[in-house]
Amino acid sequence: xxxxxxxxxxxxxxxxxxxSLDAADLEDLQLxxxxxxxxxxRPQIPVLDQRCDEVGITTxxxxxxxxxxxxxxxxxxxxxxxxxxxxxWDRLSLWLExxxxxxxxxxxxxxxxxVDGWLERLKEHGYHLVATxxxxxxxxxxxxxxxxxxxxxxxxxxxxxxxQVIPARNDRPIVLLVPGNAPMRYCYGFKAYTxxxxxxxxxxTLTDEPMRVSDNIRAAALRKAMADGSITPAELxxxxxxxxxxxxRMDAAIRRITDIVLGYRDEPQYVLGPWSTWWRLMELAxxxxxxxxxxxPGTVASITGGLKGMTLPPDYQEQMARFLGDVQRPKLYxxxxxxTVAPMCEAGMYHVAPWxxxxxxxxxxxxxxxxxxxxxxxxxxAFYDPGWQSRWGGIVSGDQAVASYTAPCECGRPGxxxxxxxxxxxxxxxxxxxxxxxxxTIEQYIRGVVGA
Amino acid sequence: MTAAxxxxxxxxxxxxxxxxxxxxxxxxxxxxxxFATPRLELDELVWSRLEPGPAFDLPAAEIIDLxxxxxxxxxxxTFGHLAEARESLTATAxxxxxxxxxxxxxxxxxxxxxxxxxxLDNELGGAAVVDGWVPRRGHDGRTTQVRAFPPRLVHxxxxxxxxLGPSSIVRCALTKGVHLFKLPSNDLFTTTAVLRxxxxxxxxxxxxxxxxxxxxxxxxxxVESILFRPQFFDKLIAWGGEATIRGALQYIGxxxxxxxxxPKTSISFIGREVFGSDETIAEAADAAxxxxxxxxxxxxxxxxxxxxxxxxxxxxxxCEALAGRLGVERRTASATGVPVPVDVREELEVLRQMPKxxxxxxxYDGTGLVIRSDEPIDLHPSGKIVNVVPVESLRxxxxxxxxxxxxxxxxxxxxxxxVRDALASAGVQRVVPLGGAGQMAVGFPHDGFIxxxxxxxxxxxxG
Numbered sequence: 001x002x003x004x005x006x007x008x009x010x011x012x013x014x015x016x017x018x019x020s021l022d023a024a025d026l027e028d029l030q031l032x033x034x035x036x037x038x039x040x041x042r043p044q045i046p047v048l049d050q051r052c053d054e055v056g057i058t059t060x061x062x063x064x065x066x067x068x069x070x071x072x073x074x075x076x077x078x079x080x081x082x083x084x085x086x087x088x089w090d091r092l093s094l095w096l097e098x099x100x101x102x103x104x105x106x107x108x109x110x111x112x113x114x115v116d117g118w119l120e121r122l123k124e125h126g127y128h129l130v131a132t133x134x135x136x137x138x139x140x141x142x143x144x145x146x147x148x149x150x151x152x153x154x155x156x157x158x159x160x161x162x163x164q165v166i167p168a169r170n171d172r173p174i175v176l177l178v179p180g181n182a183p184m185r186y187c188y189g190f191k192a193y194t195x196x197x198x199x200x201x202x203x204x205t206l207t208d209e210p211m212r213v214s215d216n217i218r219a220a221a222l223r224k225a226m227a228d229g230s231i232t233p234a235e236l237x238x239x240x241x242x243x244x245x246x247x248x249r250m251d252a253a254i255r256r257i258t259d260i261v262l263g264y265r266d267e268p269q270y271v272l273g274p275w276s277t278w279w280r281l282m283e284l285a286x287x288x289x290x291x292x293x294x295x296x297p298g299t300v301a302s303i304t305g306g307l308k309g310m311t312l313p314p315d316y317q318e319q320m321a322r323f324l325g326d327v328q329r330p331k332l333y334x335x336x337x338x339x340t341v342a343p344m345c346e347a348g349m350y351h352v353a354p355w356x357x358x359x360x361x362x363x364x365x366x367x368x369x370x371x372x373x374x375x376x377x378x379x380x381x382a383f384y385d386p387g388w389q390s391r392w393g394g395i396v397s398g399d400q401a402v403a404s405y406t407a408p409c410e411c412g413r414p415g416x417x418x419x420x421x422x423x424x425x426x427x428x429x430x431x432x433x434x435x436x437x438x439x440x441t442i443e444q445y446i447r448g449v450v451g452a
Numbered sequence: 453m454t455a456a457x458x459x460x461x462x463x464x465x466x467x468x469x470x471x472x473x474x475x476x477x478x479x480x481x482x483x484x485x486x487f488a489t490p491r492l493e494l495d496e497l498v499w500s501r502l503e504p505g506p507a508f509d510l511p512a513a514e515i516i517d518l519x520x521x522x523x524x525x526x527x528x529x530t531f532g533h534l535a536e537a538r539e540s541l542t543a544t545a546x547x548x549x550x551x552x553x554x555x556x557x558x559x560x561x562x563x564x565x566x567x568x569x570x571x572l573d574n575e576l577g578g579a580a581v582v583d584g585w586v587p588r589r590g591h592d593g594r595t596t597q598v599r600a601f602p603p604r605l606v607h608x609x610x611x612x613x614x615x616l617g618p619s620s621i622v623r624c625a626l627t628k629g630v631h632l633f634k635l636p637s638n639d640l641f642t643t644t645a646v647l648r649x650x651x652x653x654x655x656x657x658x659x660x661x662x663x664x665x666x667x668x669x670x671x672x673x674x675v676e677s678i679l680f681r682p683q684f685f686d687k688l689i690a691w692g693g694e695a696t697i698r699g700a701l702q703y704i705g706x707x708x709x710x711x712x713x714x715p716k717t718s719i720s721f722i723g724r725e726v727f728g729s730d731e732t733i734a735e736a737a738d739a740a741x742x743x744x745x746x747x748x749x750x751x752x753x754x755x756x757x758x759x760x761x762x763x764x765x766x767x768x769x770x771c772e773a774l775a776g777r778l779g780v781e782r783r784t785a786s787a788t789g790v791p792v793p794v795d796v797r798e799e800l801e802v803l804r805q806m807p808k809x810x811x812x813x814x815x816y817d818g819t820g821l822v823i824r825s826d827e828p829i830d831l832h833p834s835g836k837i838v839n840v841v842p843v844e845s846l847r848x849x850x851x852x853x854x855x856x857x858x859x860x861x862x863x864x865x866x867x868x869x870x871v872r873d874a875l876a877s878a879g880v881q882r883v884v885p886l887g888g889a890g891q892m893a894v895g896f897p898h899d900g901f902i903x904x905x906x907x908x909x910x911x912x913x914x915g
Contacts (some may be wrong), residue, residue, distance in 0.1 A: 077803075078803075080803075085495055094803070095806060098805035099802065194782060228851065228854060236583075364793075364794060366794060435638040436636035436696060437610050437751065437752070439754070439855055440717060440752065442717075
């Protein structure tokens, strides 16, 4: 058995966090697995090969050696935007090939007409791409081959409902409060949940309409037209009207899904979705006169992600807690780039899975930061993640956290823990930067389409 | 890092001409470079509308004499104010030390008599209209007298080029108005050093009493919501800084106007004439490097993208020559700037993996980097990074100019005429010979308007 197989075998335990490996042995195993991955992936990922040459590392001997080999999370959107805006799909494939293992440029994309067509074509060849959207409208493209999909679906199931594990008995309704047919990581997870937990006929999503990445790109194209001055007032107005139509359709979908969730409220169901939809669902339930705390105590309610710029009342957490009442509220820390989530335990700490190597870095992401005398360290979160076959697993996040490799958790589980105070660096700096310069870019001359 | 490196830097305030030191308020990150200012006393910063400003009725000739005398004291740094300011400024940006040294040595030239008189002549048509009421008979036979009346201005200064504060002092003195400078955290020292020199030379002089300067955290509503009102000021003069402009907009209304030197970017156009000989390549590469490295590429005039005519092999020769000139020590650039940040480097490394589409020359160590690509890259090049993009013709390159483009340097200069109308139509404000981006024409329009003219309040006495 390779070190990698041995490490990933840990996922099969009923509670993978509660393993019995000695910390030093685990680290040896993690480094051995990282070396196995490096050996296999280096010849196939040009950017990784170049990095190894540059920093002069051929073998990872310590955690320190992993640091210069980490990729930024922006790596997967490092393609020039013009490849997409000009429909240069062969170039986009060529780019993807520099950051992933498969020979994607062999796939004929000459007749592809839009980004969804490109995603579809690659999927036909066994390359599953998930897209994540950034605030700038540029998507990250993360590739998974069939083995990666199977692995990530296994990972998705490892911590459902954590720390109280839900038995996989296909006996409950399961509801996804976002579109279910999208090139998004959660859709793969939801398929796995449905197979494991859903009562036949009781798996629902906000809509099954395919969610098109092109819609996001259209917003980017609009920005570009504003930047180069080619936009017309009529186009701006049409885009505004289209946004309004989309909002109306979305609200109708939320009303429909709200009725479904409320219909199941007397039995244990598993509902997952982002704050925005949960909040609207709560408002609609109140309009219908549903009292707070009406859900069956076996309900698993998972609210994912942050507020994403949404403005909610200061007591939004309390309001939601009252509305949901006595249900299971699992929390987890995750990023689309990682194979595995860090689930929260009963004591309110996020636990790092034993196959993931946590690296706490300085803000620039260049150096490991040593924990203080109390064993805690504040810094930028990075992981080496051995899960992926087609991508290098060393990724630096955009998040600041307080973590410890050694502090014992009240819950008694071993391994590194992260406090529930994670923030994005991009939101931390806040306030006006006083370092004024006369320099600027066209981005500063572009206003949003609606409102603003 | 030694204790001296992280000592808290003292920042002077100037209150209606009176310099004040103090360390009541400390700013900056704990453990990093901090600075301290006197307590902010808003009443001492502003002038009452109930009476005219101190210099409203002073003849321009007397103001010019004062400025020229100030220039002499700055040239000799008679009171050591400049040396002190330069040292503090350098502590906040050590990589720019040599640039600051040379910029400070040149500051006195902003106070040159010919320069100031030309500015007054060309921007306002001479001293008469600011000194008094100039009569002119209108089409209906009535005579109307006009005066460029002294304004009350609050300025939000930028800090990326040390000359901005001093040249603002000259321009503002010529208006005879009252002026409050909000200091930027990236240059807390140069403007007050000049005002302090003036205060020692001419204590209590009406021109000196017409200036205040202070630091407060940009966007601080406790200060800005009080001061940014027509009760105290006619106009807000903003130098760049998108957040600042957007923050200030909420205060703009009847009687309180925004004059914005918008945040800008600059580019270069290089014609096929560059490939005439090895000498012309060398000449253009050096001129282009001069424009790209202005203030280590931190200024709006610094060129970031270069559009070039020619075959790929030739263009690559040019790129190589350019990369070799970016790391040269110049009046307005240090040999080594800030190293390329890790995230940018990573993005460029990905491009390097696509050699059919991208080629890179140079290093990540701050000595300069050139990227050749057939489309402009997504990154905003800064820290001596230049993106060279081949074009069919300079006319064709005009599509890359937009309302954010300030300066376009053209090689050879004879080809400026061929593109200037199209560039202006796209939004460009300034066309210069390649290599001349840093030599702003004094007394001429800036950012699409005539600053001194725009600063004034134009008042009629109609007959």
